Amino acid sequence: MSESTLSNTDQSQRTTRRTFLRYIAGGTALSLANALLVACGGSTTPTAAPASTTQAATTTNSPAAGTASAGAIDIDKAKKEGVVQLYTSLDTQIVDSVIKPFKDKYGIDVQYYRAGSAQVTGKVLQEADAGKIQADMVDASDVGAFLELKRRGILTPYQAVVGSAMNQFVAADLRDPDGTWIADRLTQVVIQYNTDLIKTPPQHWKDLTDQQYNGKLAFFGSSAGDSAPRLYTLAKAFGYELLESYAALKPLRVDTPQLVTQALEKGERAATFNMNDNIAQRSKLQGKPTAYLFPDEGVPTEPGAAGLIKNAAHPNAAALFFDWWMGAEGQKILVEGGKYSSRTDLEPPKENPPLKSLKTLILDYAEYQANRPEILQRMAKIFGGEWGV
Amino acid sequence: MRAETPFNQPQIADESRRKFSIEQAIPNLVLGGAVLFLLGIVGYPLIWLLLGALGLPKTFTAAPLLRVFTETRNLTPLKNSLILAVGTSLLSVLLGVPLAWATARTDMPLRRVIHALVALAFILPPYLTALAWIILLGPNAGHFNRLLRWIFGFSEGPLNIFSMGGVILVIALHVFAFTYLLTHSALQSLDAPLEESAQVLGASRATIMRRITLPLVAPAVTGGALLAGVDSLALFGPQALLGSPAQISFLPTRIYSVLGSYPPRYADASALSLILVLLTVIGLTIQRNYLERQSFITVSGRGIRTRVVPLGRWKWPLFLFCALVVILAAIAPLMVLLLAAFSKVWTSPLTPDNFTITNFHAALISNQISTRAILNSFKLAIGAATLGTILGLLIAYIDQRTNLRGRRVCDYLAILPLGLPGTVMAVGLIQAFIRPPIQLYGTIWILLVAYIARHIPLAVRSASGALRQIDPSLEEAARITNASWLQSIRLILAPLIRSSLVVAWLLIFIPSLGELSATILLYANGSETISVALFRLNDLGQLEVVAALAVFTITVILVTSLLLQWLTTRRGSQITDQIQVT
Numbered sequence: 001m002s003e004s005t006l007s008n009t010d011q012s013q014r015t016t017r018r019t020f021l022r023y024i025a026g027g028t029a030l031s032l033a034n035a036l037l038v039a040c041g042g043s044t045t046p047t048a049a050p051a052s053t054t055q056a057a058t059t060t061n062s063p064a065a066g067t068a069s070a071g072a073i074d075i076d077k078a079k080k081e082g083v084v085q086l087y088t089s090l091d092t093q094i095v096d097s098v099i100k101p102f103k104d105k106y107g108i109d110v111q112y113y114r115a116g117s118a119q120v121t122g123k124v125l126q127e128a129d130a131g132k133i134q135a136d137m138v139d140a141s142d143v144g145a146f147l148e149l150k151r152r153g154i155l156t157p158y159q160a161v162v163g164s165a166m167n168q169f170v171a172a173d174l175r176d177p178d179g180t181w182i183a184d185r186l187t188q189v190v191i192q193y194n195t196d197l198i199k200t201p202p203q204h205w206k207d208l209t210d211q212q213y214n215g216k217l218a219f220f221g222s223s224a225g226d227s228a229p230r231l232y233t234l235a236k237a238f239g240y241e242l243l244e245s246y247a248a249l250k251p252l253r254v255d256t257p258q259l260v261t262q263a264l265e266k267g268e269r270a271a272t273f274n275m276n277d278n279i280a281q282r283s284k285l286q287g288k289p290t291a292y293l294f295p296d297e298g299v300p301t302e303p304g305a306a307g308l309i310k311n312a313a314h315p316n317a318a319a320l321f322f323d324w325w326m327g328a329e330g331q332k333i334l335v336e337g338g339k340y341s342s343r344t345d346l347e348p349p350k351e352n353p354p355l356k357s358l359k360t361l362i363l364d365y366a367e368y369q370a371n372r373p374e375i376l377q378r379m380a381k382i383f384g385g386e387w388g389v
Numbered sequence: 390m391r392a393e394t395p396f397n398q399p400q401i402a403d404e405s406r407r408k409f410s411i412e413q414a415i416p417n418l419v420l421g422g423a424v425l426f427l428l429g430i431v432g433y434p435l436i437w438l439l440l441g442a443l444g445l446p447k448t449f450t451a452a453p454l455l456r457v458f459t460e461t462r463n464l465t466p467l468k469n470s471l472i473l474a475v476g477t478s479l480l481s482v483l484l485g486v487p488l489a490w491a492t493a494r495t496d497m498p499l500r501r502v503i504h505a506l507v508a509l510a511f512i513l514p515p516y517l518t519a520l521a522w523i524i525l526l527g528p529n530a531g532h533f534n535r536l537l538r539w540i541f542g543f544s545e546g547p548l549n550i551f552s553m554g555g556v557i558l559v560i561a562l563h564v565f566a567f568t569y570l571l572t573h574s575a576l577q578s579l580d581a582p583l584e585e586s587a588q589v590l591g592a593s594r595a596t597i598m599r600r601i602t603l604p605l606v607a608p609a610v611t612g613g614a615l616l617a618g619v620d621s622l623a624l625f626g627p628q629a630l631l632g633s634p635a636q637i638s639f640l641p642t643r644i645y646s647v648l649g650s651y652p653p654r655y656a657d658a659s660a661l662s663l664i665l666v667l668l669t670v671i672g673l674t675i676q677r678n679y680l681e682r683q684s685f686i687t688v689s690g691r692g693i694r695t696r697v698v699p700l701g702r703w704k705w706p707l708f709l710f711c712a713l714v715v716i717l718a719a720i721a722p723l724m725v726l727l728l729a730a731f732s733k734v735w736t737s738p739l740t741p742d743n744f745t746i747t748n749f750h751a752a753l754i755s756n757q758i759s760t761r762a763i764l765n766s767f768k769l770a771i772g773a774a775t776l777g778t779i780l781g782l783l784i785a786y787i788d789q790r791t792n793l794r795g796r797r798v799c800d801y802l803a804i805l806p807l808g809l810p811g812t813v814m815a816v817g818l819i820q821a822f823i824r825p826p827i828q829l830y831g832t833i834w835i836l837l838v839a840y841i842a843r844h845i846p847l848a849v850r851s852a853s854g855a856l857r858q859i860d861p862s863l864e865e866a867a868r869i870t871n872a873s874w875l876q877s878i879r880l881i882l883a884p885l886i887r888s889s890l891v892v893a894w895l896l897i898f899i900p901s902l903g904e905l906s907a908t909i910l911l912y913a914n915g916s917e918t919i920s921v922a923l924f925r926l927n928d929l930g931q932l933e934v935v936a937a938l939a940v941f942t943i944t945v946i947l948v949t950s951l952l953l954q955w956l957t958t959r960r961g962s963q964i965t966d967q968i969q970v971t
Contacts, residue, residue, distance in 0.1 A: 224646060253636060
């Protein structure tokens, strides 16, 4: 457990050989499936994006997105493809607002499938099993999921098509050294409460274990185990006892942070120990009777990441959108929607402190991914119900 | 399956037999096609469910099956599902039978209104009812709980919808319609002379009820309760919405979790699914054996006349009971959704300041997924209802009018989907149709297949129940007078069971329009349905828009049902005229 780094060099070196073999195996299976698909005439999928050098040579115009890096993207081809299929776990209000100016600018539509991180990942893996991934680009706030997608050989390095200019704005431990995924946002887990029901606001994670919160708590925890990484982060920092104390208070469990806020807004529950900063911010800005805080002792930070799917049906449009999504313009819209950008050159969202002033807790996702089944089982044992295991 | 002499043909002169040799092939072709289609959409996915449970095609192991019976995380959902099924069955009898009797056989006021409201309760997608019940009975903020606290001064609660009791109540208020509808039609088709002769012989009202009426409708009651219980197992929506917040998991929510997360664990999902298949087969075998000991031909060539029981002073108490049931099952949830749909903020009272129609604009015009979803759902529901009704009639016909070998298998196959929660159906369909020869995964066609397969039991049961009450001698009479097979079905059978076919069509159309549990695992970008849009919008906390879309959907379903009913009544009388002319 480290406080500010995603570094996993030890881990990755140890597992390199195995990972490599798995990668080969996964890749082979995938290409076999694709070959079969093409043989059956069931696919119009273009072949994999060619090496960036050849493509760069033929490119005439370059997108004016914030990274100023995407010299390699063929905009004409992108427009011809006309659409991007995005699988995302981000709040759709934010997704909509990022898509709109992109669509206005290029005339390329972005259709999205939105679900929780684990579900988005599960969907991509299922489609991979079917030999036909519908998504062109995937975004989920679970870096562990991206390690798995990478291991399965499902991602294509974005650097090859979009360029690596965006890398300079994103810390090295927030992106894949091989360039298959890059963090696009950082979600802080905050305490949120109903201001009508709570007169003396809680300050610390421990405060919510008080008996007065018996039957008064809610938390985000979908049946696919979407919220396990952040709860594990809390457990690693403050001990599993903290989670056990929460569980003893019979918290109401709902599928999304949005539903937690809803439960707090209508007074169904008084407080939550598991809420996204952006959803809490929106609720407060909308004048709902809620408030939120970043506990001093540390807040779990959950990086969301994005990657491009290998052999996607709309590789150029997806690359263009990826560039837009990660560019300063797209990221600014994310920030306006309440998200902290992964880019160091952007301000924090309205009313929220700069990340530097917070004690952020970030998981070692390689470790999380390696022990995920056991962690999920432990969550199931503590809280009961389904955790996707 | 051999099709040589598939049905009990009346003796026909040699001459005419030769003349109609092509015509005689038609029934075999039609029935054979139906069997093949059924095998493809139910049998084939079920085979993949079996193979999947053994870890195939990747490995071959019994471990997933063993895990179902050895691990607490699998045993607990199994136990919870059993409690749910038994609970809803019993509750469906307690709610459904008194209502059916009251509306079918008594002089209770507003019988037709009560009848219509039960239908409405069945129409409301149960996950929407569940949402409404959260608003009504949320442990702290629920309207009804706040009212109780205000009256009685409780400090909290007192009722908690997020509990086993809550799940059973909300689901029973939906599935009791099965028990009600079957009992109601059985009571209505009882010929009055049966009871009257008992009365003439001096039997008391209670004795008639006990010795004549109840035994005659008992199969309908048990059949209904069984359907209710088995269907409750499959209702993923309310189980997820009301059970999950309290950490109560059922088999479908367990399967959804196992398959919904990453990596998708087909083997475990398949193994858990098989347990549900097993439960269904057990349930159906019991029902079948019970049914076979009775004779049910209570409808003959003559018209029937039912006897009305005067209630006297019990009129109003019975009415109050019936009214309460339909208020809880239909009116209250609908009102809550209506209020939310027209509110800016659904938690506040609907004052002029809070009134808005922008939610409808969002649901029907501005939200892309929602508008696409509406179109998709209509295409799918109409397609599934039409194909499903035809298939249902043919399967029921094979079972009861032919001696085709393996017809029992066919019948079981057509009933099995009832025990497959949509989630389970999806598990089988995914595994069957993600690989050659038929790749449907990721297209809208897999949803059409899912809807037909999932709802075929309702169509078969409807047609089957009706056929069982029609004496084959009526069709035989037509065949003897040289009517072709198709004519005998079209002119004799179809008109006689017309109302059952309409019911079957509606029984498929209505749930298809709002099907959630299979859809949520099978839909892809572009094939979103109304239920997906509703579920996803609700996930994002946009309850006002959800309510607007729900109100729209329910309105459409209501209008469709009424229109359809009106049309068929009209066309029905024309057909009767035709028959009389001939």
